[in-house]
Amino acid sequence: MIDVQVAVIGGGPAGLSVALECWRQGLREVLVIERDNMLGGILNQCIHAGFGLHVFGEELTGPEYAQRYVNMVKETGIRALTDTMVTSIEPIGPGRLDGCSPEKADAVVDGIIVRAMNTNDGLLEIRARAVVLAMGCRERTRGMLRIPGTRPAGVYTAGTAQRLVNIEGFMPGREVVILGSGDIGLIMARRMTLEGAHVHGVYEVMPKSNGLRRNIVQCLDDFGIPLHLSMTAVKIHGRDRVTGVTVAKVDGSLNPIPGTEEHVSCDTVLLSVGLIPENELSRKAGIEMDPRTRGPVDKGGFMTSISGVFACGNVFKVYDLADNVTTDSVLCGQAVANFVMEI
Amino acid sequence: METSFVTCVICPKGCGIKVDWELCDDGFKKVVGVFGNSCTRGLKYATAEVVHPERVLTSTVRLVNDGDDGHSCELVPIRSASPIPKESLMAAMEEISKKTIRNSSVKMGDVVIEDIAGTGVAMVACRDSAI
Ligand SMILES: Cc1cc2nc3c(=O)[nH]c(=O)nc-3n(C[C@H](O)[C@H](O)[C@H](O)COP(=O)(O)OP(=O)(O)OC[C@H]3O[C@@H](n4cnc5c(N)ncnc54)[C@H](O)[C@@H]3O)c2cc1C
Ligand code: SF4
Numbered sequence: 001m002i003d004v005q006v007a008v009i010g011g012g013p014a015g016l017s018v019a020l021e022c023w024r025q026g027l028r029e030v031l032v033i034e035r036d037n038m039l040g041g042i043l044n045q046c047i048h049a050g051f052g053l054h055v056f057g058e059e060l061t062g063p064e065y066a067q068r069y070v071n072m073v074k075e076t077g078i079r080a081l082t083d084t085m086v087t088s089i090e091p092i093g094p095g096r097l098d099g100c101s102p103e104k105a106d107a108v109v110d111g112i113i114v115r116a117m118n119t120n121d122g123l124l125e126i127r128a129r130a131v132v133l134a135m136g137c138r139e140r141t142r143g144m145l146r147i148p149g150t151r152p153a154g155v156y157t158a159g160t161a162q163r164l165v166n167i168e169g170f171m172p173g174r175e176v177v178i179l180g181s182g183d184i185g186l187i188m189a190r191r192m193t194l195e196g197a198h199v200h201g202v203y204e205v206m207p208k209s210n211g212l213r214r215n216i217v218q219c220l221d222d223f224g225i226p227l228h229l230s231m232t233a234v235k236i237h238g239r240d241r242v243t244g245v246t247v248a249k250v251d252g253s254l255n256p257i258p259g260t261e262e263h264v265s266c267d268t269v270l271l272s273v274g275l276i277p278e279n280e281l282s283r284k285a286g287i288e289m290d291p292r293t294r295g296p297v298d299k300g301g302f303m304t305s306i307s308g309v310f311a312c313g314n315v316f317k318v319y320d321l322a323d324n325v326t327t328d329s330v331l332c333g334q335a336v337a338n339f340v341m342e343i
Numbered sequence: 344m345e346t347s348f349v350t351c352v353i354c355p356k357g358c359g360i361k362v363d364w365e366l367c368d369d370g371f372k373k374v375v376g377v378f379g380n381s382c383t384r385g386l387k388y389a390t391a392e393v394v395h396p397e398r399v400l401t402s403t404v405r406l407v408n409d410g411d412d413g414h415s416c417e418l419v420p421i422r423s424a425s426p427i428p429k430e431s432l433m434a435a436m437e438e439i440s441k442k443t444i445r446n447s448s449v450k451m452g453d454v455v456i457e458d459i460a461g462t463g464v465a466m467v468a469c470r471d472s473a474i
Binding site for chain 2: 037038040044047048049050053059061062063064066067070166167168169194195196212213214216217218222320321
């Protein structure tokens with residue numbers, strides 16, 4: 001059993017900022033648990049520039065932004081366990097703690113047990129006064145989109161493709177169609193083009209892209225990649241591997257208009273259709289969820305419905321900008337430190 | 344006088360900027376007015392975008408180590424230290440794809456390629472290598 005004041009689950013910008021703020025506020029037993037082999041979270045695969053303008057006043061790439069936080073963490077006594085996956089969190093006992101205002105949360109507890117595992121230690125049990133959920137978000141998958149057709153290889157979410165190209169060094173394909181014009185899709189259109197792929201176009205079902213204007217300019221316009229608005233994929237073709245998609249125009253209610261179908265040959269389809277908070281752990285722990293944000297309900301000061309369990313960053317609600325994650329996570333860190341010091 | 348409209352790509356705000364310019368005798372575009380930018384970075388960007396468009400290039404480079412405990416390989420993210428001319432992007436990618444860092448570790452900010460595609464700009468590492 002490891003005893004700590006704060007256990008932070010997830011070592012992305014949210015987790016690192018919370019841990020740092022707890023340290024700055026005077027807590028000395030702070031542990032960050034990260035399932036990946038390095039800290040930094042999703043920013044490690046976001047190799048493009050555009051981070052840090054608010055927090056650092058200069059434009060950084062994702063890895064640079066992450067590295068700055070990793071370096072700051074290294075200067076403290078914050079402990080970090082990488083390659084370690086948290087499997088459950090569980091509040092200890094219903095007992096009430098002195099000094100903690102009960103109206104803040106539904107249940108008041110004596111601490112939280114965090115269960116995790118890695119190859120060195122096997123199963124780990126960590127007892128923490130406070131736990132911070134900072135697991136980030138993931139992408140909506142194709143299943144959630146219900147595009148008819150076969151299930152051939154070559155269909156990826158844009159974020160998976162981003163990981164394959166930027167971290168694993170593997171090109172998912174050469175002839176690419178992108179469905180959805182979210183920022184990650186736009187950024188991957190440019191990245192795949194720079195790496196020698198041919199991006200046929202980006203198809204967006206809405207009449208307007210929800211991607212940033214700067215990304216449309218520097219990721220599509222710069223490379224002559226067309227953006228087709230009010231169009232969607234009605235079918236994905238191919239048995240073993242994608243051979244093409246059928247796209248069609250949509251009407252005002254987003255239904256495909258018969259007769260407008262076009263076939264586009266390709267070997268790869270990237271889906272860029274938005275993010276959802278990663279909350280398996282939270283749900284398993286019985287934390288009350290907000291159906292609107294798909295994150296935990298905020299009971300005040302970033303606390304969830306379980307006393308001592310906090311949430312911040314993209315697990316809490318989807319932020320589009322890492323800088324805003326950091327700013328909010330610092331506030332969360334202050335709330336966590338206050339909570340731990342009160343008990 | 345001519346007018347161009349550009350979207351600033353320096354920060355996510357993406358200001359729409361109007362640039363008035365004149366064509367000089369030597370073919371050079373001289374900017375005479377910039378409107379709609381919210382900060383001075385935008386002024387610089389919009390001017391460059393009309394006169395000679397530039398972009399920050401980011402990519403990755405292979406790092407290979409043949410250590411005593413075996414062979415390891417990773418991708419290190421890199422960036423151009425400053426924006427490079429837009430027309431040099433593809434040539435720069437060619438050069439990067441040929442580059443491999445061997446048997447050394449890198450730290451954030453280390454120069455990986457000194458002069459990318461003849462632009463005079465360096466490509467630098469964006470994080471420490473794992474090894
Ligand atoms: C594919 C993708 C691309 C994105 N691109 C951008 C972008 O270009 N610009 C931008 O501003 N924002 C981008 N975002 C949003 C981005 O998530 C946030 O800006 C920011 O990285 C969120 O920080 P975070 O710390 O909340 O989450 P993350 O950075 O995702 O960090 C969460 C960490 O928790 C770890 N984790 C999760 N579950 C467990 C567990 N059970 N046990 C241990 N560790 C766990 C994960 O491995 C991860 O490292 C992107 C998001 C995604 C999914
Ligand atoms: S002008 Fe300034 S505020 Fe506007 S997009 Fe450019 S950098 Fe951002």
